[in-house]
Amino acid sequence: MRHIDDDERRARLARRHGLVDGCPDVVSATRAMTVLHATEAATVHLALWARVPGVTLADVDAALYDDRVLVKQLAMRRTLFVFPRDLLPAAWGSAAARVAVQQRKLLAQRVVGAGLADDPTAWIDSVLADVLAEMADGVPRTTRELRDLVPALEGRFSLGSPDKKWGGEFPIGAWVMTTLGAEGRVVRGVNAGHWRLNKPTWVRTDHWLAEAMVPWPEDKGYAELVRRWLATFGPGTETDIVWWLGATKTIVRRALADVGAVQVALDDGVGWVLAGDDEPVEPVAPWAALLPTLDPTVMGWKERSFYLDPADTPYLFDSNGNAGTTAWWDGRVVGCWVQDEDAVVRVVLRRDVGAEATEALEAEAARLTGWLGGVRITNVYASPQMKGARLG
Known part of the structure; x- marks a missing residue:
């Protein structure tokens, strides 16, 4: 059985999620993530800002409301997502x-x-x-x-x-x-x-949508969702997929069989990837990112220890398991970010991460401050760390 260690999982995450090389446009970025969380409206725009160099608010709105190639749909776990249009029939049927x-x-x-x-x-x-x-x-x-x-x-x-x-x-x-x-x-x-x-x-x-789109049969729909999840988040465990999909083990096991998924060894158990997707991935240079509340990367797995220190979970997630904003360095969550009264983005670290990481994260904060242009984001799902930083 092929072994994919945590370092390689973080390298996969960095590349596949558009966090090191970026994605060419908002549609490709959404496809890269399978879906985007949309419970908080701002998450959609901020998640795409983090992945598409030079993206504008108009680019996002055009895809959602003019071209309608991205569509909001309530689905997994009774959560609102932005779907690529072609994935809707699979979701409707499952x-x-x-x-x-x-x-x-x-x-x-x-x-x-x-x-x-x-x-x-x-x-x-x-x-x-x-x-x-x-x-x-x-x-x-x-x-x-x-x-x-x-x-x-x-x-x-x-x-x-x-x-x-x-x-x-x-x-x-x-x-x-x-x-x-x-x-x-x-x-x-x-x-x-x-x-x-x-x-x-x-x-x-x-x-x-101005076209007939028929829901897929249930088993075919679940198989397609799982196939795309594996392409985005694999390797992942059965527990991860059951949680993300909001389904049962029976449904997930059938879908894994239907897509021909294969098992791989992880540092802390056994995971799944698509057939042929177990080739080694080269390491990536250290990278920094600021992601919004409920970002699809943060919310892609239930078992998060390969990128999140379990001791940090009570500070960066609310009591229901909803992620607040996160600050990333070299494939790991190292803190969160907030805005002050002047809408300036400020990074709040959980621990000392060194001069290189601090400088890179502060550069991302300045970039996001400029992009927001004075707009302050109101978060429903604010983590304890975010709340404490604002009070402080």
């Missing part, structure tokens, strides 16, 4: 379909709990049909605008305790639109707010 079933169950619970209907299935089917009918004109609309057209979306439900951060009373409309999105029947169109904020308009998928 990971997104799984999430859609979960989303419908949650929506039904909200409908009954709020007293909106005794038969939640009939209510959901009726309201979804009404929303799609109102969207038949192809005009992008926010959830607020759709609530004006479909009164049922105004129904409200309670979630959690009102005195908690995430508790209170909420309109059911957002859950309806999320369900339609998970099912692939609508997509997030042009953003109605600033690029760093998640304020989508909604458009029917058949209007936005």
Whole structure:
């Protein structure tokens, strides 16, 4: 069995993720990562900034909203991602379909709990049909605008305790639109707010993509997602893939067999790569990178010890396992970055990394400060290290 040690895994990561040589454009960078995390809207732009030399905000928005070669879709782990357009049918038939079933169950619970209907299935089917009918004109609309057209979306439900951060009373409309999105029947169109904020308009998928795209069979869809994950993140463990995919071991094992994946030895266990992808990789020169919250590199594996000191996890991830911003040196996470009141990016290190690394990271911070041009990023998923640095 071929042995791929941690040094080689970090070299693979550096090259395949566009963090040393870069990618030529935003589409190739997204393909290189399989998908981009989009739960925080700014993550998409910042993840591409880190991988595409000279990229502009206009480049990203053009791919998302003009050319529509990148599309936002709720999928793995009930998380919002940016997909290359051609990967959507695979996701619709597998990971997104799984999430859609979960989303419908949650929506039904909200409908009954709020007293909106005794038969939640009939209510959901009726309201979804009404929303799609109102969207038949192809005009992008926010959830607020759709609530004006479909009164049922105004129904409200309670979630959690009102005195908690995430508790209170909420309109059911957002859950309806999320369900339609998970099912692939609508997509997030042009953003109605600033690029760093998640304020989508909604458009029917058949209007936005203007072509018939049929969901793949479940097994074929999962196999394609796993194939692309291995090309991006391999070698990885079964545990990594199960977590990233938000699926079961049975699903993952079948997909690994379907793509003909092969096992390799790792420093701390056994991993998987695509057949023929076990050739040695040359080392790379030391490199620096600043990555955003929930960056796809940071969130690509569940077992992260080959690039992250386990002792740093409580400082750089929140209690739910969501990564904050990260600072990288030579294939390892060494800290995070924050902005001060003047929107200047500042690197916060976990330990002394030496003069060369410090200088390189400070250069990246200056580059990012200039690119942001005074814009301050608001992070929902701020790590303890980020919060402490801001307070300090």
